[in-house]
Amino acid sequence: MDVVPGARRSAADTPGSTRPSAPTAPFEPDPRRSVGYRVARAVFVAIVGTWFRPVVVGRAHVAPEGPVILAPVHRSFADFAFTAFLTRRKLFFMAKDDLWKTQILGRLLLTLGVFPVHRQGADREAMRRAERVLERGQVLVVFPEGTRKDGTIVGALHEGAAFLAARTGAPVVPVGIAGTDVAMPKGRRIPKPIRIVVVAGEPLAPPARSEAGRVPRSTVHAATDALRVAIQGVYDDARARRAMRTHR
Numbered sequence: 001m002d003v004v005p006g007a008r009r010s011a012a013d014t015p016g017s018t019r020p021s022a023p024t025a026p027f028e029p030d031p032r033r034s035v036g037y038r039v040a041r042a043v044f045v046a047i048v049g050t051w052f053r054p055v056v057v058g059r060a061h062v063a064p065e066g067p068v069i070l071a072p073v074h075r076s077f078a079d080f081a082f083t084a085f086l087t088r089r090k091l092f093f094m095a096k097d098d099l100w101k102t103q104i105l106g107r108l109l110l111t112l113g114v115f116p117v118h119r120q121g122a123d124r125e126a127m128r129r130a131e132r133v134l135e136r137g138q139v140l141v142v143f144p145e146g147t148r149k150d151g152t153i154v155g156a157l158h159e160g161a162a163f164l165a166a167r168t169g170a171p172v173v174p175v176g177i178a179g180t181d182v183a184m185p186k187g188r189r190i191p192k193p194i195r196i197v198v199v200a201g202e203p204l205a206p207p208a209r210s211e212a213g214r215v216p217r218s219t220v221h222a223a224t225d226a227l228r229v230a231i232q233g234v235y236d237d238a239r240a241r242r243a244m245r246t247h248r
Contacts, residue, residue, distance in 0.1 A: 031090055033090055044081075052179075067168055095117065099114075177196065
């Protein structure tokens with residue numbers, strides 16, 4: 001699942017995509033953890049946990065209730081899997097709309113909290129869906145780097161996470177994930193069974209809105225820069241912790 005956050009510019013200033021979002025039916029976040037969902041999650045976590053033996057630091061930084069944005073570094077297709085180890089709460093993701101070519105898969109994804117976003121340009125409908133998730137007090141996973149990147153440096157981020165935080169009052173939790181680039185680099189179909197380290201940092205407070213209730217673009221820029229620094233910090237921490245364990 002290649003999870004993407006939307007436009008590099010603020011969603012308030014960027015034209016929407018000309019392609020209609022898929023599916024066209026209204027998206028309503030379902031916070032219920034049905035029996036099917038709990039079983040699927042338990043099986044998934046058991047398989048991933050056995051295969052990668054993840055070490056998780058900072059679970060307490062993810063609030064047990066209320067809106068939260070998880071903002072992980074993105075170095076592998078497998079990154080999304082490790083956000084499940086940070087909280088038992090239901091997670092919601094944006095995913096590329098190509099996954100909705102099959103109706104059955106599309107319905108399953110919606111049930112599991114996944115909704116579509118267009119990779120080309122800003123998708124205002126996807127941003128509205130993301131905002132709806134947070135307005136209902138749920139946990140949204142957003143990869144601010146967009147697509148998978150290479151290397152140890154966190155570069156310029158998309159502004160969707162900061163914009164959503166400002167609009168909804170949700171704190172943003174930076175997440176570092178170390179080892180997935182080795183376990184499952186681009187082009188590899190079956191991941192290597194190596195140790196993964198996940199570090200969640202201190203939540204960043206949402207950017208303040210103006211007296212008129214607007215989100216100043218300068219504020220979104222500043223919040224995005226602060227998030228980049230925070231993600232770099234937890235990514236460096238995760239990599240250092242993994243290196244210590246590897247060299248023991």
